[in-house]
Amino acid sequence: MEKLKYALFTGCTAKESTPEQLMSTYAVADKLGIELIELTEASCCGASHLQDYDDFLSLVLNARNICYAESRGLTMVTICNTCQLNTAMTKHRLDNNESLKARVNEKLAEVGLEYKGDSEITHFLYAIIDDFGLDKIKEMVVKPLSQFNIAPFYGCHNIRPSELAGGDNPYNPTSLDDLIIACGGENVDYEEKNKCCGFHAELQSPNTAARLTGKALMGALDQNADWMVTPCPLCHLKLDTQYDHASHAVGRDVKMPVLHMQQMLGLALGCTVDELGLKHHVSDVTFI
Amino acid sequence: MTSITTQTITFKVFRFNTETDYLPAYKEYRMEVTSEEVVLDILNRIKWEFDGSFSYRRSCRHGICGACAVKVNGKGVLACKERMNDIIELFGNELTIEPVSIKRAVKDMIVDKADFWQKHDAVKPYLISDIDEHPKQESLVTPEQAEALLEADLCIQCGLCHYSCPAIEENDDFFGPAAFAAAYRFNADVRDEGTLERLDVVNQMGAGVWDCVKCFECAEVCPKEVNPIEKITKLHNQAFEFGRAPNNVAVRHAVGFAHSIKKHGLLDEGELVRYSEGNLGVLKHVPVAIKMYKKGKIVLPWNMPKSDKLDEIKKLVKISSTVKF
Structure with missing residues (x-):
């Protein structure tokens, strides 16, 4: 197979509050032999809030980011x-x-610059599953995660609206479950796996946000999950750092380790704890 | 021509009569389902073949009255439109049928939609205009002007988006996606003069558009493809366009992104929280911030990363901005 090469749009969070996500992305890409060219020119995407203020400005800035993937002739990941x-x-x-x-x-x-529309845009999760292939991942797993019950948390914006998403059915997504299985883990089924974590209403509507976080963690705990895994750094921030508010909102302790999808894959592929940035978690992950 | 196939399906159906039952229960019905049936056929067969007391709303059978909304394995559907084949392909042959809102269930699939209608009424979903009772000519609306409604007028008030909205589930005050789509429908109407009144209603903190969690459940579930969250974004935009955006944490949070991008290209996460909450309000985030700092998750202001070619971004922000706050 020809070596996979993508233009990486890191987003802001990976550069700031979830450094472990960027580290583990590169660690995993390295193991899989995927080449990532970082779009260092890219700006913030507006995180679904800038367009509430100025929709046209948000379009221009996002189009500019895509231009830099186009000028390199690459799919944006x-x-x-x-x-x-x-x-x-x-x-x-x-x-x-x-x-x-x-x-x-x-x-x-x-x-x-000129926006042409000739670069595709895909989430790293789908690049791994659709382009690289789960069968090859299975062959490369050196440390199967067979002792763990792992709860997938999909996050809204990778599955809804479905016409813009990567191919999962939002009412019964399977991609992250499939990746857990490929890594040798036991995938946990629970009601909140395709629900909202509350991140985007954190400041405006703190009670709603905390309840949603609490319900997600509670749902996973009640199905005997050892830890949770997510492809989204924003969900990760909410689930990993806000367990105090979440526990208070649902009336019980819902603290649980939450890993990025890249970290889970990295563990199975034999990356080290340092390479995966596992010291950057607020909810303890020493079980690893 | 494809032939009709048959499968055995087990249905777990929510049964509850608030007048006689202490608690709801799920009853099991097994039946042969053909590839031609829709969910409404199953509801009919439960009533006709198993239990005549089974209750649900139905009327037009053509996806236009909005009466037969239910949830199958958590997916909100119009029973008369949803093909059993698709549902079986998605969820397998054990299916759970529930009313759209369990907490508002009255009898089996029937829910009390009073909250839906109250919130709908609250946004003034009607034309507000001084009508000349003896007009000299028709009040014509051009096709382009009609397109500005973005098909918000296709809403059939089935309540699927309302009862799939997690913000409504957690916050009884939240108006919800259907009410917002209705507000937009009239705000976008060139004959209407009630935009400012409506904007003041939908900009209320705790109930209005700013409490949307942006999960896109409403866009996904809508059987008429009204895309309510698109209308919620439009209402946000109108708040700035008409100078009706209140100076509060939610509004500053949206505006803060533009400030940050102009300065760094990337988002300055810490500064966004400070700007949104204000110097006093930000203090409540300090305990979490300390935990994050200890784990290397806070970038200090002097280490804030910047996008390459920042001049380009600054120029684009300058020439592409369409509103001010």
Whole structure:
């Protein structure tokens, strides 16, 4: 197979509050022989909030990010669900609306760029499953996670709206479950696995947000999960760092280790604890 | 022509009569399901073949009255539109049928939708306009002006988005996606003069658009593809466009992204929280921030990473901005 090569849109969180996610992304890519060219020019995607303030500005900035994947002739790979949705939604809107695309390109021309629409955008989870292949992952697993019950937490923006998502059915997604199984783990089925973690309402609606986080962690705990795994750094932040509020909101201790999808895969592929940045977790992960 | 196939399916069906039952129960019904049936056929057969007291709402059987909304394995569906074949392919041959909201169940599939209608009413979902009773000519709406409604007028008030919304599940005050789509439908109508009134209703903290969790459940579940969250975004945009955005944590949180991008290209996470909450409000986040700092999860201001070609981003923010706060 030809070596896989992608333009990596890291998003902001991987550069700031979840450094372990960026470290483990590179560690895993290295093990799998996937080449990632970082889009160092990229700006913040607006995280689903900038478009509430200025929708057109959000489109222009996201189109600019895509331009840099296009100029390298590569598919853009994202490691954050919200980056994925904002970028994919921008692409969808521009590719289906010539006059909007022209308005955006008028602005981009002022800095010497043009959005064409010839780069695909995919989340790293789907790049691994669809392009690399789970069968090959299974062959490469050196430390199967067979002693663990692992709860998948999909995160909204990688599965909804389904016409922009990577192929999972949002009412019964399987991609992350399949990856857990490929890593040798036991996948835990629970009601909240495809529900909202509350992250985006954290400041505005703290009670709602904390209840949603609490219910997700509670659902996984009640199905005997040892830990949780997610492809989204925003879900991770909410589930890993906000367990105090979440526990208070649901009236019981719901603290639970939460790993990034890359860290889980990295463990199975034999990456070290340091390579995967496992010291950067607020909820203890010393069980590893 | 594809031939009709048959499968044995086990249905676990929510049964509850608030007048006689202490608690709800799930009853099992096994039946042969053909590839031609929809969920409503199953509801009918439970009533006709198993238990005549089984209750559910149904009327048009054409996906337009919105009466037969139920949930199958948690997926909100219009029973008359949803093909059993698709449901079986998605969930297998053990299916759970429930009302759209268990906490509002009255009898079996029937729910009390009073909360839905109260919230719908609250956003003034009607044309507000001084009508000339003796107009000289028709009040024409061009096709382009009609398109601005973004098909929000296709809503059939089935309640599926309302009862799939996690923010409503946790917050009784939240108006919810159907009410917001209705508010947008009239705000976008060129004949309407009630935009400002409606914006003041939907911008209330705790109940309004700012409490949306952005999960896209409403967009996914809507059987008429109304895409309510798109309308929620439009209402946010109108709040700024008409100068109706209140100066509060939620609004500053949206605006803060533009500030940060202009300065760093990337988001300054710490500064976003400080700007949104204010210097006093930010203090409540200090305990979590300390825990994060100890684990190397907080970037200090002088180490804040910046995008390459930041000048380009600054220029684009300058020339592409369409609103001010």
